[in-house]
Amino acid sequence: MTTNREAKRAQLRQRLIEAAEIELREKGLKGLKARDVTARAGCALGALYNVVDDLDMLILEVNLRTLIQMGEALNAAVSPKGSRPSSGQDASPDAVMQALAATYTDFAIENHNKWLALFEHRLPKGHEVPDSYKQAHSALIEVIVPPLARLRPDLSTDELMLRARTTFAAVHGVVHLSLQAQFVGVPIANLKAEVKALVEAMTRGAALATP
Amino acid sequence: MTTNREAKRAQLRQRLIEAAEIELREKGLKGLKARDVTARAGCALGALYNVVDDLDMLILEVNLRTLIQMGEALNAAVSPKGSRPSSGQDASPDAVMQALAATYTDFAIENHNKWLALFEHRLPKGHEVPDSYKQAHSALIEVIVPPLARLRPDLSTDELMLRARTTFAAVHGVVHLSLQAQFVGVPIANLKAEVKALVEAMTRGAALATP
DNA sequence: AGTTATTTTTGAACATCGTTCAAAAAAGTA
DNA sequence: TACTTTTTTGAACGATGTTCAAAAATAACT
Numbered sequence: 086m087t088t089n090r091e092a093k094r095a096q097l098r099q100r101l102i103e104a105a106e107i108e109l110r111e112k113g114l115k116g117l118k119a120r121d122v123t124a125r126a127g128c129a130l131g132a133l134y135n136v137v138d139d140l141d142m143l144i145l146e147v148n149l150r151t152l153i154q155m156g157e158a159l160n161a162a163v164s165p166k167g168s169r170p171s172s173g174q175d176a177s178p179d180a181v182m183q184a185l186a187a188t189y190t191d192f193a194i195e196n197h198n199k200w201l202a203l204f205e206h207r208l209p210k211g212h213e214v215p216d217s218y219k220q221a222h223s224a225l226i227e228v229i230v231p232p233l234a235r236l237r238p239d240l241s242t243d244e245l246m247l248r249a250r251t252t253f254a255a256v257h258g259v260v261h262l263s264l265q266a267q268f269v270g271v272p273i274a275n276l277k278a279e280v281k282a283l284v285e286a287m288t289r290g291a292a293l294a295t296p
Numbered sequence: 297m298t299t300n301r302e303a304k305r306a307q308l309r310q311r312l313i314e315a316a317e318i319e320l321r322e323k324g325l326k327g328l329k330a331r332d333v334t335a336r337a338g339c340a341l342g343a344l345y346n347v348v349d350d351l352d353m354l355i356l357e358v359n360l361r362t363l364i365q366m367g368e369a370l371n372a373a374v375s376p377k378g379s380r381p382s383s384g385q386d387a388s389p390d391a392v393m394q395a396l397a398a399t400y401t402d403f404a405i406e407n408h409n410k411w412l413a414l415f416e417h418r419l420p421k422g423h424e425v426p427d428s429y430k431q432a433h434s435a436l437i438e439v440i441v442p443p444l445a446r447l448r449p450d451l452s453t454d455e456l457m458l459r460a461r462t463t464f465a466a467v468h469g470v471v472h473l474s475l476q477a478q479f480v481g482v483p484i485a486n487l488k489a490e491v492k493a494l495v496e497a498m499t500r501g502a503a504l505a506t507p
Numbered sequence: 508a509g510t511t512a513t514t515t516t517t518g519a520a521c522a523t524c525g526t527t528c529a530a531a532a533a534a535g536t537a
Numbered sequence: 538t539a540c541t542t543t544t545t546t547g548a549a550c551g552a553t554g555t556t557c558a559a560a561a562a563t564a565a566c567t
Binding site: 269 | 461481482493499
């Protein structure tokens with residue numbers, strides 16, 4: 086049966102990705118070793134290279150998962166299933182932005198190592214970032230566009246996309262430097278309050294640009 | 297002569313730091329190899345470990361240099377030697393913040409690899425970040441306090457320091473994601489304009505908090 | 508100046524990585 | 538069952554950070 090072959094192959098692939106995800110979560114990007122991953126997945130060292138080009142590509146696969154999980158968290162914050170009218174897309178732009186920023190902050194705190202790997206991992210030159218990766222990241226950015234559009238009805242779609250990236254990156258920077266304890270960022274105890282203040286200032290400043 | 301000994305030792309130390317700085321600038325953090333550094337410094341491989349605990353500590357030394365250089369650039373932007381009244385500390389808070397942010401952006405662009413290493417490098421656990429490091433970074437933050445204090449006279453010194461870190465980190469995040477091309481950040485062509493818009497929004501929003 | 512003691516420098520050797528690939532094991536085919 | 542093809546394996550390789558006994562250099566002493 087030829088389908089059994091590729092099924093087992095896909096199964097091993099999934100096992101390796103999951104093993105890598107656990108190793109990453111527990112030991113961080115620098116602690117992720119090929120031998121540990123294959124041992125956890127219950128296969129030989131070389132098997133990794135039958136399923137994936139590179140260890141870097143396996144990491145990329147894990148990162149893609151993380152991106153998707155983060156996207157789900159952000160979307161859930163904005164399109165709540167139950168009743169949470171304070172953060173739905175029809176709430177005030179500031180409330181939506183606050184909900185998004187708070188969710189991003191929580192995600193980063195709760196998935197520290199996996200979240201860090203998104204930004205620590207660099208592809209060896211020659212390799213290109215796959216489209217699925219860029220796409221998953223764009224999805225994150227797009228949830229910021231609606232509230233931003235209400236604050237800045239004067240901006241074009243392209244300008245809004247650009248500004249959304251900037252807004253995302255600003256919040257990201259505060260969280261990033263804070264969680265990277267070696268650098269003097271915002272103390273974690275103050276992180277959520279400072280992110281809130283930042284978003285408040287940004288939305289107020291944005292609203293002022295178009296009275 | 298016993299002073300000759302430690303003088304030569306210090307000389308070798310400087311040579312190694314400078315070699316590491318060049319290697320870092322040319323090849324990035326991941327391309328920095330102990331053998332290349334010692335070859336460039338003209339000493340044996342093992343000599344590195346007579347002068348420094350670790351390769352990580354050598355990198356930390358280079359990073360400290362980079363932090364100091366960045367501090368000098370930021371201070372020069374705010375306390376211009378010649379005549380540039382538009383950005384001195386007595387200029388409008390927004391103008392000062394804009395000058396600082398633009399300087400930071402330029403520094404990051406012009407010293408890409410060295411600047412990236414500041415945030416990519418992680419100490420192996422057990423090692424603590426030296427005080428000189430934290431001090432150099434605090435110095436960067438402190439130049440933001442004066443303009444911020446004029447925007448927010450209601451905040452205490454501690455609150456201002458905290459908000460300064462947040463402001464710095466927000467600008468940093470936009471630059472960081474933008475220069476990290478693998479992620480969909482702001483395109484470099486738009487970077488300076490977006491940083492400007494961000495600072496504008498933040499200062500306007502901050503000013504609004506205390507009319 | 509010559510001899511010995513101390514300190515410094517050296518680079519071969521080691522441990523740990525990611526990666527490869529010939530051989531073994533497994534699966535498919537007749 | 539015997540043969541072919543595919544897959545899996547793990548020993549081996551090259552690269553890298555780190556160590557340390559030996560060599561070289563320097564200091565101290567007579």
